[in-house]
Amino acid sequence: MNETRNIGDTLLKVDNISLSFGGVKAITGVSLEIREREICAIIGPNGAGKTSMLNVINGFYHPQEGTITFGGEVRKQMRPHLAAAGGIARTFQNVALFTGMSTLDNIMTGRNLKMKKNFLWQALNIGPARKEELEHREFVEHIIDFLEIEAIRKTPVGRLPYGLQKRVELGRALAAEPKLLLLDEPMAGMNVEEKEDMCRFILDTNDEFGTTIGLIEHDMGVVMDLSDHVVVLDHGEKIADGVPDVVRADQNVIDAYLGVAHD
Amino acid sequence: MFRQNGSFAKTMEVLNAIFVLPFVDMFTEPVFFAEVVVGGLLTGVMYSLVALGFVLIFKASGVFNFAQGAMVLFAALTLVGLMEKGVPVWLALIIAAGVMVIVAVVIEKLVLRPLVNQPDIILFMATIGITFFLEGFGETVWGSDIHRLDVGIPDATFEIGGMLLNEFDIWAAAIGAAMVAFLALFFRYTVIGRALRAVADDHQAALSVGIPLKTIWIVVWSVAGFVGLVAGIMWGTKSGVQFSLSLIALKALPVLILGGFTSIPGAIVGGLIIGVGEKVAEIYWGPLIGGAIENWFAYMLALAFLLFRPQGLFGEKIIERV
Amino acid sequence: MLYRESGQYKTSYTDDQAIFPLKQDRWLMAIALVIAFVVIPLTSSEYMLEAVIIPFLIFALAAIGLNLLAGYCGQISLGTGGFMAVGGYTAYKLTTSLPDMNMIIVFLLSGVAAAFVGIMFGIPSLRIKGFYLAVATLAAQFFLQWLFNKVEWFYNYNPSGTITAPPREMFGFVVTGPHATAEARYMITLVVVAVLALVAKNLTRGHIGRSWMAIRDMDIAAEIIGIRPLHAKLSAFAISSFYCGVAGSLFVFTWLGSVETEAFNINLSFQVLFMVIIGGLGSILGSFIGAAFITAVPILLTNAPQFFGFNLPIDLQKHFEVMIFGVLIIFFVIVEPHGLARLWQITKEKLRLWPFPY
Incomplete structure (x- = not known):
């Protein structure tokens, strides 16, 4: 090998x-x-x-x-x-997901470092902030496809079984490229x-x-x-x-x- | 040029008034300073008494019991109400203590049990609800006038080394110290005390080794009720039993963040520090900024302290793990 | 079947990320807006607007502010009243020294002032957590209240120590001061609250909102995946205080008209906290529901005995009110710890299937 x-x-x-x-x-x-x-x-x-x-x-x-x-x-x-x-990205021994958020949002947090538009744009949700959000959403959807977790995209991660939580956590780490x-x-x-x-x-x-x-x-x-x-x-x-x-x-x-x- | 000099002189004067004069005063009149410090210490004991009730409940059930102040008021109202009806002091004390046990049982049954495993803030909220209820209930039953309370603690003034002291304050300090000693021994050496410490550490684990959570909670809330009663007697004798008694909870909070929510010695030492700090600041610096600083000074003191030692006075340094 | 989402396909991420992805929600929102902007001003009595609807809107705004901090970022604050005071006093100082300044700008700037103060009192959140922080924010509450009471400059050396909203006009209408009609004050409040509520919703859906929630749910993990606690926490304090500040300026200018520092006391902080918890932590809709509830209950309690034909002595009735209010809070917290917004969520899920069992 x-x-x-x-x-x-x-x-x-x-x-x-x-x-x-x-x-x-x-x-x-x-x-x-x-x-x-x-x-x-x-x-x-x-x-x-x-x-x-x-x-x-x-x-x-x-x-x-x-x-x-x-x-x-x-x-x-x-x-x-x-x-x-x-x-450097990582996952944790005891799952450390953001339990109040959906799978999608959890993985999106992994992109946070790459999202730069300031809050005024975001407050109005127009122009650059919206475009940025959509670009990152697209990237995150690739990861969701890759990890085969499409079906739980909108589920709060607190409700997921352990194995899937580990997978979402991997997704969050991967989102940071x-x-x-x-x-x-x-x-x-x-x-x-x-x-x-x-x-x-x-x-x-x-x-x-x-x-x-x-x-x-x-x-x-x-x-x-x-x-x-x-x-x-x-x-x-x-x-x-x-x-x-x-x-x-x-x-x-x-x-x-x-x-x-x-x- | 002259103006500049004038403003310079003024600045110096202000700095002088803030950083020099108060200390000069302290040194030139040491007896008065000592009197201020002792007065602060004695008030501090009273703060500690209230803080102690918070600590007991937080330690055993993780609940930030905002109702502790209302419990102080309620206990004192019950006592004074009974005494006004002609009940002898000793009997009124016993009945009031009994009422606090009933309050504990009712709170456990109706509030705590349905809220097991809810987030801390929800429980905190529920205790604010309890606060409102106890305040409303106490005043509905006993009325909202100011009641004079006198359980027979001597109240004469005497002099030691030029300092004017009040006998009552000394008694209060002694009773406070006795309570702390008793509680510390109780926690350390009795079966219930050990169970309490286990529950404080981990509810689930304590349950799984057969510690009856219900009983523990009732015991703790009752003890907090007794502590509230003692605090109520002290404060009530000093300033009359009235609605504002429940506001002393707000005085105890800075003591808590200073000493830590789970530390009994922390509550004591914290109370003393806050008591002295507040008195000294009020006497020596208060007039400079318009006075009436007692509402916030303790909080600022505690905050400043926390910035240097976030785990509180007696907390251990936390090693975070992932 | 009423609340069915089948047949509403989304073909782009833009559609999927709309605020109201479902048609039914969009309709409900539209109806709510029509009621708010058209029906209420035409039909409500002056008393209704003054005593119920305007305070409801203002409290909703303050509750949104606290919810951003406590519900989204997980930092409990008991200093809401203090931050509202900053807003109220800033607006007063601004408009009395610059009478020509547009009131909307005055309101926004008082929010900005509150945001700065909020950041200052948010600094301890970097070192301490949970209830320690909650108690620490009481420092803000007491200190600010003392400051506005002691420093006469803040109330323009008025011997009575009160601040009074001077008459100001917008679009030819008097919107503040004793001669402003309830309708005019209602409309300006409504516009400010509606726009800021939308902004709050947008913020919570974007990366800033996600970084707050990450800090709330697991701060260590959040830090390790690259969210800076400093930025997340202080931005939450700033934006939350901004909302509280604007709410405070409306509190003085479009509702009470004239206040003393005592109006911003700790009970105000608790009241807003109740709204957030009863309505639902981490829900903008919940802030509105909670505000409606906490505004309405005391009014109902005050009027209930007469309605049932009891005549209680005034002080006894006051005590009863306090008692019942306490019981209600315990009751709601036990029945629905996740807040009334959660009940709405559950109702919606039921309506998806209704009238079929599954």
């Missing part, structure tokens, strides 16, 4: 990141790289610091040490909305069919839009099938990094997952 893939240069470089809350260390000196158009999985046991890592990458947590290079720009700290403006898409356990709590659908959407996203994807997932089958490259964290430290087959055979990884006898 790798032969046919067109993987480019480094898009994101995380360098020697350390993060702690008070005295509790969440991440210790982790470095990793995600290259353009690849699918990179971050795995590890519960509490390994995976979600914290994503939070650092999109600027929600501020690491005490280390730097992040994204698209050639080096930064130490960042506000989340700036990360979003720079092209991200360079880097971070998915935090996109398949948690899904049945087999839903997982297969989700895998298909992830692969299609990567194929069709050339989006780079960073993925946290517990289902090893999924991880090994989807990813080009796997990073393993344990207790906030990186213990392995490489192509799936190599990582699978790594003794440290096996120990972390199965436990080691301390004698």
Whole structure:
């Protein structure tokens, strides 16, 4: 599979990141790289610091040490909305949709960064504001088609089943046309069919839009099938990094997952 | 040139009046300053008493009970009404406490239970409805005149180190302190206290381990009612039992944001800070800006404080997760 | 069957995004507008306009303002009365120092002044949330009320401390002041309220409205997908206060005519909050329904005892009114926590099928 893939240069470089809350260390000196158009999985046991890592990458947590290079720009700290403006979008471990709004509106919020017409135009709903709204609506409809959620376009997302909510959340992230898409356990709590659908959407996203994807997932089958490259964290430290087959055979990884006898 | 000098002098004068003179006054008349501070502390205890009722209910049921002020009024009206009918003080106290339990039961049955799991703002709204009802009901039954309340707390003035103090204020502070100690022990060491803390943490989880939510709520609202009664006695003795008593709820709110909605020590310390801050500002700076600042000063003080410490006095720093 | 949408195909996104995509809604709206602009001014008595309809419109405007902030952006404010006062006093100062200024412009500028004040008192919302914020907005309420009472400049050193709307003309009609007819004041209020209601609807449907709702529903997620809390919250405070400010200027100029600061007290803030909650958080229509309800109930309560032939002493009746008002609020909040606008929604869904069960 790798032969046919067109993987480019480094898009994101995380360098020697350390993060702690008070005295509790969440991440210790982790470095990793995600290259353009690849699918990179971050795995590890519960509490390994995976979600914290994503939070650092999109600027929600501020690491005490280390730097992040994204698209050639080096930064130490960042506000989340700036990360979003720079092209990082993500989904969340526990669905974080805007429950009071319809599917369509939720995905439209993903376009918000690209909508610039000021409120006076919008207040009157004429001319440029209206045209802008319609252009973005059209783009969002493409995403709705792509994710096969036409039928629930106008349904408040609070009423949707879990699997569909996850899909809408992916749609919201895609609407921002991200360079880097971070998915935090996109398949948690899904049945087999839903997982297969989700895998298909992830692969299609990567194929069709050339989006780079960073993925946290517990289902090893999924991880090994989807990813080009796997990073393993344990207790906030990186213990392995490489192509799936190599990582699978790594003794440290096996120990972390199965436990080691301390004698 | 002369005009400029004049306006310069005027500016300096204003700055002097704001930033220098009040402090000079404080240092040159330390006894008076101490009297102001002590007066503030004692008023602060009274604020704390009202705030305490809010905290109890918020802690246990997550309800921002705007009706706490109305409960203070209602309790005091009931007490004073009974006493005017010739009922002895001790009996009137017991009956008034009993009435507050009934109020708690009725509120739980008719208002809280149908609104379980509704958003906070809806419950807040319902408590405003309760406020209106209690105010209307209390005045329908007991009339809207100002009633004098005297439950026999001594009220003489005496002097310590040149400061004029009132015996009643000291009593109020002592009773306030005793209530806080009692509540703190109650929360920490009794079965109901532990259940209360569990409910405060997570309703659903508490229910699932078999804690009877209904009973807990009735207990909490009753206790808040007793606290209201005590506050009502204090404030009522001081300024007469009248409609404006329910407005002291508005005085307790800045205390709440300062001390945190869920912290009993926060309510106390917050009350003291607000009491002192308000008194000092009123005496030393109030005249400069036309006086009558007591309606908003406490809010501004609490706000300014929150800008530096958004989690309140005793809140822990919140780590947000996604 | 009355409310059927089948057969109304939409062939473009423009159609689908119209304010009233359904024919029936468009008809209802048209009828409502005809009633408002033609029937009411021709048939209503002066008392009806003065005591019921004009205050209803003004409160609806204030309720829309608070709804934008609380219902759409999720930031509870108890400072509505204060922001309305800013509007009222600004309008007074503007028109007494510049008598030739068009009244519509005066009203809009008082809204702008209120918006600035709103932004200032909205700043704490960046650090604190929920009830902490609600209490903090009380600072605005008390401080502003005190300010307008203490600083004599605001009421032009009038010894009585009141502000009185001076007579001003538009299109040859006297629209404010003691000689303005109720009809003229009604019409100007109606135009302002109708236009601003439409604007509010547009704002909530566009990307600004979506960013408010995103902040309301999940602020952290909103921030991470690129919505700046600073912009969203402060714009909500600004626009909400703008509406309250305009409502406040109408409150003085086309309704009461003459007010003291006490008219803008905390009860006004609560009253508007009731309207928003009873009508429905996050619904422009709900703001109107809530305003109608809260304006009408006290009038009905006041007149009910006489209607049934009771004669209560005045103070007792006052207490009864307060009591019943409290009970009604609890009742409605329990019966329909999502507000009366939701009932209308449900009725519409029933009418889609009626008279068939499904």
